[in-house]
Amino acid sequence: MSTPTSPPSSDSPDPTGDPAGHGDAARSPAPSWKRLGIVGGAIVGAVALVAGIVAVGGAGGDAPAPAASAGSPVIEDHSANTVVDTEWLAANLDDPDVAVIEVSTEPGLYERGHIPGATNYVWTTDFVSTVNRDVVSREDFTELTRRTGIDPDTTVVLYGDRDNWFAAWGAWVFTLYGHENVTVLDGGRGAWEAEGRPLSVDAPAAGQGTWEAAEADPDLRAFLPEVIEIARAAESGGTTGTDLVDIRGAAEFSGEIFAPEGFQETAVRAGHIPGAVNVAWAEAVDEDGRFKPVDELREIYAAQGVDGSRPVVVYCRIGERASHTWFVLSQILGYDVKLYDGSWTEYGNTVGVPVVNEAGTVWGVA
Incomplete structure (x- = not known):
């Protein structure tokens, strides 16, 4: 499998995070998602998505979803309801029930x-609290989305630079607070520009939306005590029945480096959480930044023992890179996934928790 060579994320000089190389939209046409096996734009109707997401664009056809790979209990292909392509978006830019949001x-x-x-x-002000290390509050997010015209039935299409990394973070926040129609533009800003599609410098007028954020869904977010429980069980040779996925680059995972060069958020210890497997987030995209086909995505994670048969917790350094993997595993593959947004900067700075350091570094010294 080739390593994607798309532009690096802002969190690291390399898209793997390893600098060492190491709405219902019933009035709109259905999203055309041919790359993931939905022929001719036909999509799965009314699929119940993880975290209660209602199917988007269900009017597009009734073709059954592709069967999962052998051994996987998940048979739905959720991509038809959570990912749109540039062709679909270009045809629906004037639809008042579609809201496009850039998160670059x-x-x-x-x-x-x-x-x-x-x-x-x-992302640094709209999706997170500017006072606490936390996601944006329910009240503030409601105010933000109403100012931008979001209604309960609005189909939200998020896109951004760097292979949609922070667009996926936005999708997690929208889903966390219960919006039912959340999609991501396949390939993000890079795909739109590569096709020579139009850009505008005009900002849209302020909206008067009516959507109200619900209480945050506890099934989508992991906190430190839960992660410590998983780590201690792994350290003792046991299991909590949860797959833990570290999506950072190999050098971060092993403890060779604390964080990608040039970024200040770090931890006093290097390494990873016991029990975690390492699948860099960029493994899920092709060189053009588009998501890989569903069957290939399943194989990538199944090779590390993650096949959807158990709940999954994903983490990275400060939480945002892991949102991309959260999106892939939960919104495309339909697995039961939580994002540990405290991630390594919380865990690696916590006293008294077990750490795996394969590089043999202690306090930064080998």
Whole structure:
């Protein structure tokens, strides 16, 4: 399997995070998702998504979802309801029931040109609390989305730079707070630009949306005590029945480095959580930034023992890279997944918890 060579994320110089190389949209056409086996734009109707997501674009056909690979208990292909392509989006930009949101990492990128009609959400202020280390509050997120015209039946399409890394974070926050129609543009901003599609410098007018964020879904977020329980069980040779996936690069996972060069968020210890397997987030995308086919995605994670038969917890360094894997595993493959957004900067700074350090570094010294 080749390592994607798409542009690096803002969290690391390399897309793997390893610098060493190491709505219902009933009034809209169904998303055309041919790459993942949905022929001619036909999609699975009314599939109940993980975390209660209602199917998007169910009017597109009644073709059955592809069967899962052998040994996997999950048979649905959720991609038809959670991923749209550039062709579908271009045809639906004027649909009042579709809201397009850019979540990019490069400062000023949105202002220099964005998908026409798209609203700009800044991940460091719009999706997180600016006072506490936490996600944005329910009240503040309700206010934000109403200002940008989000209604309960709005189909939200998120996209961004760096292979949709922070667009996936936005999808997690929307889903965490109970929005039912959340999708991601396949290939993100890079795919739109590569096809020569139009960009605009005009920001949309403020909206008057009516959607209200629900209480955060506890089934989508893991906290430190749960992760410590998994780690201690793994350390003692037992199991809690949960798969733990570290999506950082190999050098971070082994403890060779604390964090990618140039980034200040780090921990006093290097390594990974006991029991974790390592599948870098960028393994899920092709060189053009689009998601790999469903069957290939299943194989990538199944090779590390993650096949959907057990609940999954994903983590990275500060939580955002892991949202991309959360999206792949839960929203495309339909697995039961929590995001541990405290991630390594919380766990690696916690006193009295077990750490695996394959590189033999202690306090940064080999």
